[in-house]
Amino acid sequence: MHTDKSPGPDGFSAGFFQSNWNLVGDVVINATLDFLNNGHLLKEINNTFITLILKIDNPTRLVNFRPISLCNTIYKISSKTLANRLKSHLNFVFSPFQTGFINGRLIQDSVI
Incomplete structure (x- = not known):
């Protein structure tokens, strides 16, 4: 994760977590594991600002603006970890005929 990304509602950037991992690492790991193993996500973590650029x-x-969402870094870590865990199971969930948006499959494969 890039250290210079904008922080979310908690005000902490990825750079903060990388610089202070020895202090906050256990808290982040425990919160992420609790989310992944038990489905518990603190409401303070699941908080996002939406702003216009x-x-x-x-x-x-209004079309002269682009919306972006600023999520908390711990939320980004947890959701990325969950996405990585799910990747290995996607081939069993989706039909072999589903070719778009799946790693290793191309939408062009469906063209006759």
Whole structure:
């Protein structure tokens, strides 16, 4: 995770966690494991700011903005860990005919 990413609602960037891992690492690991093993996610972790970024100078319409979401870093770590765990099971969940958006499969494979 890039250290210079914008922080989420908790105000802590990835750089903070990387620089202070010796202090906060156990807390992050325990929170992530509790989420993965028991499905418990603290409401303070599952909190996101949505903000608008200018696409052009002097915007006059809503389409001149781009929305971004600022999630807490611990939430990003937990969700990325969950996604990585699920990857190995996706081939058993989706039909072999589902080719788009699955690693190792191409949508062009469906073209006759």
